[in-house]
Amino acid sequence: MKHKILVTGGTGYIGSHTIVDLIEHDYAVVCVDNGSNSDTSPLKTIKELTGVEVPYYNFDLCNLQSGETIFQDHPDISGIIHFAALKAVGESVEKPLLYYKNNLESLINTLTLALKYHVKGFIFSSSCTVYGDATTVPVDEETPWQAAASPYGRTKQIGENIVEDTLRNTEMKGVLLRYFNPAGAHPSGKMGESSVNPPQNLVPVITETAIGKRQQMTVYGTDYPTRDGSCIRDYIHVMDLARAHTLALQYIFEGHQKISCEVFNVGIGNGLSVLEIIEAFESETGVRFDYVKGDRRPGDVVSIYSDYSKAKKVLGWEPRYSVGDIMSTAWLWEKNRSKVK
Ligand code: NAD
Ligand code: WQD
Numbered sequence: 001m002k003h004k005i006l007v008t009g010g011t012g013y014i015g016s017h018t019i020v021d022l023i024e025h026d027y028a029v030v031c032v033d034n035g036s037n038s039d040t041s042p043l044k045t046i047k048e049l050t051g052v053e054v055p056y057y058n059f060d061l062c063n064l065q066s067g068e069t070i071f072q073d074h075p076d077i078s079g080i081i082h083f084a085a086l087k088a089v090g091e092s093v094e095k096p097l098l099y100y101k102n103n104l105e106s107l108i109n110t111l112t113l114a115l116k117y118h119v120k121g122f123i124f125s126s127s128c129t130v131y132g133d134a135t136t137v138p139v140d141e142e143t144p145w146q147a148a149a150s151p152y153g154r155t156k157q158i159g160e161n162i163v164e165d166t167l168r169n170t171e172m173k174g175v176l177l178r179y180f181n182p183a184g185a186h187p188s189g190k191m192g193e194s195s196v197n198p199p200q201n202l203v204p205v206i207t208e209t210a211i212g213k214r215q216q217m218t219v220y221g222t223d224y225p226t227r228d229g230s231c232i233r234d235y236i237h238v239m240d241l242a243r244a245h246t247l248a249l250q251y252i253f254e255g256h257q258k259i260s261c262e263v264f265n266v267g268i269g270n271g272l273s274v275l276e277i278i279e280a281f282e283s284e285t286g287v288r289f290d291y292v293k294g295d296r297r298p299g300d301v302v303s304i305y306s307d308y309s310k311a312k313k314v315l316g317w318e319p320r321y322s323v324g325d326i327m328s329t330a331w332l333w334e335k336n337r338s339k340v341k
Helices: 013-024 041-050 064-073 089-094 096-116 151-167 202-211 238-253 274-285 309-315 323-337
Strands: 004-008 028-032 077-082 121-127 173-179 181-183 217-220 232-237 261-266 271-273 291-294
Touching (some): 013 028, 013 238, 028 064, 077 096, 089 096, 089 151, 096 121, 121 151, 151 173, 181 202, 181 238, 202 217, 202 274, 217 274, 232 238, 238 261, 238 309, 261 309, 271 274
Parallel strands (some): 077 121, 121 173, 181 232
Antiparallel strands (some): 232 271
């Protein structure tokens, strides 16, 4: 029998791409999202790409009773991937209580339902942000956490602790996936990042500038102690990231996971600077755009990239997409959604 997976935050960027990968790997999916940062258009695209109409609940997971309805309709849910969260770092500094309330209450409610309805596997969207300003790179899962740079980052640190504490001494198994910098779009160009709130991450800022939605982009800081002075990150294609979830579920359902909670870095281990990313975009697409070199952005760490050897060894996960693929798919998506040929 197919496993049925509840995907929270499923109309969001990473959730929608993960649903496609889950369906392609023969999972049944139920989706819940409150629409705070997405609309329902990805559900249509999922149907177009996979032929499957995913049951959808427009609920806020901060409301436990709403969540109950989903499990009453689908008592056979055996896995949960919990993407639902607010993710804007700057906004979390301005509205910390909104972030603590939304990200932690929705997590606590989802875990409460998971335990009540005997869910077998729980996957939590964590982030490289838990490492804070790491003293050495690359970081592996044992690298000690530094102070989080924002309330958002702290919700991920606390979130990991909540999942670990909750799963101790239960039958449910948990996987914490620490994403590095997800970017790119589905290779069809039909699905990509389409958040309700204006994106602030580097790759969508580049594509929006290149297409003319933004006049100019600013490189935040070119005086860092790196090879070209700009910050270094580990950009991972969203479909590679999606597959890590499918593999993590397989790992749990096949009974390979022995401890209650496992943690994996999911990055490609290749640290690239902001200027190198701009160059990769320009050489991949042949499109040039205006950027200026500006001041540092408060809260940015100088350099972080992953050691993903644990995910490779334990889950059999390896990246399949290059940085060039990230740029070409992100650009195709930007052109399609902006209706430019
Ligand atoms: P996203 O904003 O596109 O998706 C999150 C979805 O959750 C949105 O559709 C939003 O409407 C929904 N949501 C938020 N609060 C909710 C609630 N209370 N109830 C129901 N739905 C709710 O973000 P994303 O980039 O797809 O990120 C998914 C997860 O991955 C998040 O937990 C995020 O913190 C984490 N993450 C993202 C990145 C990144 O750079 N995109 C990096 C590391 C970790
Ligand atoms: C990447 C680099 C910017 C925009 C954030 C969160 C992190 C995680 C991933 C969720 C940085 C530079 C950006 C621009 C720029 N999210 N930049 N001009 O900050 O590494 O990580 O998303 O967990 O927690 O903090 O990603 O894409 O915002 O920035 O120069 O207009 O691009 O300064 O060096 P970041 P990002």
